Amino acid sequence: MSKELTEEEIFEIENTRPHVVILGAGATIATIPNGDKHGNPCSVMHGFVKNLGLESILANVELCTKSENIEDIYSELYERGDECKDVREQLEDAIFEYFSKLQLPDDITIYDKIVLALTNKDIIATFNWDPLLIQAYNRARKLTDNLPMLTFLHGNVAAGYCDKCGNFGALQRGKCDNCGNTYKRSPLLYPVKHKDYNSNPFIKQEWVNLTTQLSRAKLITIFGYSAPKTDVEAAQMLKEAFEKYLSAQRFNHIDIIERPNFDHDELSNTWREFINDSNCYYEIHESFYDSYLANSPRRTVECLYKRNMTGWWGDSKIKFNKEDTWDSVCENLMPLWAEEKSGKKVLEVNPITPQDLMNVLTKLDKDSKVMSPDDFYAKYESGDFKCGFRTPVPLEGQDFYRSRMAKKIGANEDLTSPATFSYVPLDRPDLVSRGRMNKEGQSMFYASLYPDTNFREICHDIKAGDEVYLAKWRMKSDASIMVFPVYLPENIDTNVDLSTYMGINNPVFAEGAMGDYFRKLSDLFTRTEEDENQRYLCSSFLANYILKQHGSVRFGNQEFDFKFEGIIYPSARKGAGEIRFSNIVMPPEIADSSLELVYVIKGRLKDDLSSVSSESIGFCTENKVDWYGLKSFTEDMVFSNIILVDNTDHYVEIDNHLCTDSDGKPISTSRLQAFIQARLSESILESVTENELFRNSFSYSKIQSKDDLNKSLHLICFWPVEGWKVDNTIDIKLIQFEIEVKQECSAYNE
Numbered sequence: 001m002s003k004e005l006t007e008e009e010i011f012e013i014e015n016t017r018p019h020v021v022i023l024g025a026g027a028t029i030a031t032i033p034n035g036d037k038h039g040n041p042c043s044v045m046h047g048f049v050k051n052l053g054l055e056s057i058l059a060n061v062e063l064c065t066k067s068e069n070i071e072d073i074y075s076e077l078y079e080r081g082d083e084c085k086d087v088r089e090q091l092e093d094a095i096f097e098y099f100s101k102l103q104l105p106d107d108i109t110i111y112d113k114i115v116l117a118l119t120n121k122d123i124i125a126t127f128n129w130d131p132l133l134i135q136a137y138n139r140a141r142k143l144t145d146n147l148p149m150l151t152f153l154h155g156n157v158a159a160g161y162c163d164k165c166g167n168f169g170a171l172q173r174g175k176c177d178n179c180g181n182t183y184k185r186s187p188l189l190y191p192v193k194h195k196d197y198n199s200n201p202f203i204k205q206e207w208v209n210l211t212t213q214l215s216r217a218k219l220i221t222i223f224g225y226s227a228p229k230t231d232v233e234a235a236q237m238l239k240e241a242f243e244k245y246l247s248a249q250r251f252n253h254i255d256i257i258e259r260p261n262f263d264h265d266e267l268s269n270t271w272r273e274f275i276n277d278s279n280c281y282y283e284i285h286e287s288f289y290d291s292y293l294a295n296s297p298r299r300t301v302e303c304l305y306k307r308n309m310t311g312w313w314g315d316s317k318i319k320f321n322k323e324d325t326w327d328s329v330c331e332n333l334m335p336l337w338a339e340e341k342s343g344k345k346v347l348e349v350n351p352i353t354p355q356d357l358m359n360v361l362t363k364l365d366k367d368s369k370v371m372s373p374d375d376f377y378a379k380y381e382s383g384d385f386k387c388g389f390r391t392p393v394p395l396e397g398q399d400f401y402r403s404r405m406a407k408k409i410g411a412n413e414d415l416t417s418p419a420t421f422s423y424v425p426l427d428r429p430d431l432v433s434r435g436r437m438n439k440e441g442q443s444m445f446y447a448s449l450y451p452d453t454n455f456r457e458i459c460h461d462i463k464a465g466d467e468v469y470l471a472k473w474r475m476k477s478d479a480s481i482m483v484f485p486v487y488l489p490e491n492i493d494t495n496v497d498l499s500t501y502m503g504i505n506n507p508v509f510a511e512g513a514m515g516d517y518f519r520k521l522s523d524l525f526t527r528t529e530e531d532e533n534q535r536y537l538c539s540s541f542l543a544n545y546i547l548k549q550h551g552s553v554r555f556g557n558q559e560f561d562f563k564f565e566g567i568i569y570p571s572a573r574k575g576a577g578e579i580r581f582s583n584i585v586m587p588p589e590i591a592d593s594s595l596e597l598v599y600v601i602k603g604r605l606k607d608d609l610s611s612v613s614s615e616s617i618g619f620c621t622e623n624k625v626d627w628y629g630l631k632s633f634t635e636d637m638v639f640s641n642i643i644l645v646d647n648t649d650h651y652v653e654i655d656n657h658l659c660t661d662s663d664g665k666p667i668s669t670s671r672l673q674a675f676i677q678a679r680l681s682e683s684i685l686e687s688v689t690e691n692e693l694f695r696n697s698f699s700y701s702k703i704q705s706k707d708d709l710n711k712s713l714h715l716i717c718f719w720p721v722e723g724w725k726v727d728n729t730i731d732i733k734l735i736q737f738e739i740e741v742k743q744e745c746s747a748y749n750e
Contacts, residue, residue, distance in 0.1 A: 014305045017218035019118055020210070021148075021293070023126040023133070026224020026259060030288060031110045031132060037103040042130060049073060052098055057090050074190050092190065095129070100157045104135045108329055110288050111136035113320045114223075116333060117297035118148035119340070123213045125151045125206075127225055129188050131158030134170055143330065144337050149213075151206040152186060159186040161202040168202060197237065207237060218301045221293055223257040253304055254282040255291045294320040298336045354513035357388045361520050368537040376537055377439065380545075387545060388517060392482035392564055399474045400447035400584060400595070406467035406602075415618070416625045418597040421471035423588050436525075436536050437543035437567060437585040445591035447473060449582045452611060453571050464607045472598045479594035481586065484546045486569035488526055488577035489519040501577045502570060528572055543567055547587060565590045600625060639673050642737040646730045659732065662723030676719070676737060 028042045035041045041051055048070035049055055058073070061084060065072045074091065077084040104111065114124065115136045126133055133150060135158070140147055152159050160171035160183025167178040168186070175182055186202050198204050214220075285291050296303035296316040303316060318332050364385075368376055402421060413420045422445060424431050429441035438444040451470055475481065491503030494510045504510050504518060524538040550563035566586035575581030586594075597620040603612040618625040644652040644659060644667075652659065659667040667675075716738050724732035 014218060015302055016121060017216050017301055018213045019122040019219045019221070019292075019300045020213050020217045021114060021118065021122070021124045021221045021223065022225055023114075023124065023128060023223050024225025025128060026226075027110070027114075027126075027257075028128050028130055028132060028224070029259075030224060030257075032102075032105065036132075037105045038101075040098075040102055042102065052095075054091065054094050054098075057087060057094055061087050078190070092188070095190075096157055096188065099130045102130050102132060104132050104139075108324055108326050109136065112139060113288075113297070113324070113329070114293055115140045115147060116143070116329065117293040117300065117320070119146050119298055120148065122148040122300075123151060123209065124148050125153055125210045126156070127154050129154060129157055131156065134158045138170065143333075144340075146337070146340050149209060151209045153189075153203070153206055153210065155186040155188040155203060157188070159202075160184060161186055163201065166201065166205060211237070219253050219255070219292060219304050221255040221257065221291060223288070223291075224259075253292075255293070256282060256284045257288055257291055258284060258286060260286045289320065289322060297333065298340075354388070354517045357386065357517050358513075358520060360386055361517070361524060364538055364541070365520075365524060368541075369531075369534055373434070373440070373533070373537060377541060380541055385545060387521075387542070388514075393485055393568070395475065395481045395483055395566075395568075396479070397475055397477075398449070398481075399472060399598075400449065401451040401453075401470060401472055402445075402447040403451075403468055403470045405462070406469060409469070415627070418620055418623060418625060421469060421597065421600055421625075422473075423591060426588060434536050434540055436539050436572075437569075439540050439544065442540075442544075443588055445586050445588060445595075447584050448571070449568075449584065450580045453574050453581050453583065462605060464605050466605045467602070468605055468612060469600055469602050470612055471600045473591075473595045474598050475594055476596055481565045481590060481594055482563060483566040483568045483584065483586075484564045486525045486567060487518070487522045488570050489522045491570075491577040492519050492522065500579065502568070502579055502582060503577065525567075525569060526572055543585065565594075596620070597625070602627075638740040639676060640738045640740075642669060642672055642676070642735065644724070644726070644732045645734050645736055646726055647733050648730075651736075652726050652730075652732065657726050658728065660725050660728070662721070667724070672735070676735070 025042070032042055048068075049058065050068065061077070063073060063076055065076050067073065074088070077088040077091070109132075111132050115133070118124065124133065134156065137147065137150060158171055159168055160173070161168040162176035162179060162181045163184055164181040165176060165179045167176050169177055169183065171183055171185060173183070187200050189197075189203065197207055288294055292300040292304060297318060297320060299316065299318075318336065320329070364380065367379065371379070404421065409415075409420065419425065424443040426443055429443070432438065432441050432443055434440040435444070435446070437446070451472075485502060487503045488501075491501045492510050492515050493503065494505050496503035496505045496510075498505060504515070521542070524542060526539075529535040529537075546564050546567060566584055568582055568584045570577040571581040571583055599620065600618040601612060601614050602616045602618070603614040605611075606613055616627055616629050618627040620626075642654075644654060646652055654667060654669050654672065661667055661675075717736070719735045719737075721732060721735060726732060
């Protein structure tokens with residue numbers, strides 16, 4: 001039987017995972033913004049030749065490219081082969097000579113701080129040719145020997161390597177520290193479309209070092225690197241490294257540091273793919289001083305662990321600032337260096353253990369079954385209740401759906417008022433019974449992420465044909481809601497697919513004591529007690545407790561407030577914890593400040609009790625709902641691309657084969673169109689939209705106003721048939737065809 005991990009043991013495991021830092025040209029620019037020790041500038045790829053004064057080399061070459069980007073210029077020289085070989089080699093020599101003379105200023109720089117922010121379990125991987133990182137490393141060696149690994153993905157003018165034993169070090173040191181062999185100059189990989197990362201043993205090993213560390217990374221920082229278009233292989237190798245490893249091993253957080261006033265929408269598609277595939281949380285910073293590197297030096301992974309896994313929102317007392325001097329940095333880091341030498345724990349874990357938290361929940365659960373609601377709330381709301389929670393998850397640009405049964409809308413309620421489709425009015429507590437996330441008499445805004453969950457949530461005895469209203473609310477453009485995620489207990493498991501389900505699959509927390517705690521917490525939130533007198537006592541108390549939690553955290557020189565403004569949780573009536581079957585609850589004041597009504601659909605439930613056949617639609621403008629009727633002109637439908645599909649999923653050209661229907665009668669294109677027109681016209685719209693009202697091309701999900709409904713709809717339809725044949729031998733299983741339907745809406749009085 002496996003031994004249960006303690007909090008300290010979990011911390012020790014997580015503490016060994018590395019922080020991987022990837023540097024591009026932007027990092028060097030930030031390190032020497034005013035030039036190096038002698039005023040020599042460095043440059044990003046755009047304007048590189050001009051900024052470094054290398055125009056004379058290209059004076060006698062007529063370039064086809066008009067770009068000032070060195071990637072485009074060098075790629076053209078390379079592709080033109082021998083014609084430009086001499087110029088290309090002159091440019092390479094000039095680049096090597098220029099970068100070789102760069103020197104760090106005497107004052108402490110960002111590169112010095114990056115090196116000092118990490119320890120020997122971490123790695124810095126740079127795409128830059130300049131020697132400044134090695135110089136920073138050598139300066140740091142005078143202060144501590146607990147430093148990160150360096151790796152040079154495009155080579156480096158100051159790096160030498162030993163082709164005898166594979167060791168590498170500073171080129172200026174001449175000979176290998178390991179075997180005494182003379183160092184060779186590391187190759188520089190220049191910006192061509194296809195780089196060779198495998199033929200040179202030095203470059204190949206550098207990439208092995210990086211991908212090995214990525215396999216275990218807890219935290220990644222990408223500083224000034226945008227995966228340029230000429231670095232196809234590098235981008236692909238990074239992506240493969242990110243995707244190779246199990247989700248349980250992937251990093252939990254990415255810090256992206258870019259230049260000031262960087263347009264976040266320009267974030268490289270490459271990084272977006274990596275971020276989406278990794279199930280991680282990411283932040284974009286405009287300054288190094290807002291990152292984990294600056295705000296928790298030498299304890300970056302430990303700080304991330306405490307914030308995300310133990311509910312700690314404290315602030316590191318030791319951090320880097322723009323005003324730092326060598327003396328102030330050494331003074332601040334000295335206690336950390338002393339701890340490292342003595343072997344002490346670098347951070348104390350929360351004084352309350354997972355077992356302590358579990359005991360609190362067990363007592364809460366027990367009391368909810370024997371105490372009256374008033375006594376239960378009085379005890380726990382006034383007591384010293386403790387609950388562990390994870391970092392808030394920010395929501396932006398999200399749509400929510402909220403529904404009401406028509407029979408439950410009062411005669412005095414105004415169907416042109418958005419309030420009718422929002423939370424229960426605060427002055428009517430008598431209408432609110434205790435719910436999963438609210439106490440009796442407490443109004444909350446409940447909604448779902450997708451419309452097909454709504455009706456099962458709001459009513460137990462729904463049936464096909466019931467008249468309903470479905471409202472779509474959207475977050476305001478400037479709104480952000482911090483939510484607490486709740487999971488089904490069974491989805492806190494190492495095998496859960498986080499692309500489909502809400503859950504936790506990190507084995508440390510899915511299999512250990514924290515996993516048991518989160519499963520218990522989730523059970524109290526998601527279960528439905530049989531005894532109506534005790535139903536939702538635990539979950540309503542916990543929801544109110546969570547929604548009162550708030551605090552602040554400091555990043556760099558800025559302090560940010562945090563609080564839980566909503567709770568996102570799985571439907572108890574549909575699905576198995578899938579993301580699409582999730583609900584959200586938030587206090588009325590959050591809904592009022594963060595949401596706006598888009599439209600309301602009036603219709604009737606279909607047989608699936610999820611989708612709606614629309615009768616009218618109301619758009620909200622200036623806080624008023626204007627209603628419209630919707631009509632589709634099926635008599636004017638235009639059919640096209642009518643084909644048959646056999647039971648092997650092959651298309652059948654009707655005019656080239658003998659096709660017969662279930663009665664043995666031949667089928668021609670004209671007869672098939674008449675068949676569809678006669679038998680299917682009136683039911684086509686309902687058929688193709690069944691269960692798909694908000695998801696396929698015939699969808700209300702993207703409309704914003706009535707003008708969006710006055711259009712022609714183009715639909716691809718599939719209609720199954722039985723007994724149809726091709727050449728009297730092959731079965732036909734369906735007809736595939738396309739139709740175009742005119743649709744318009746007109747004013748409608750509710």
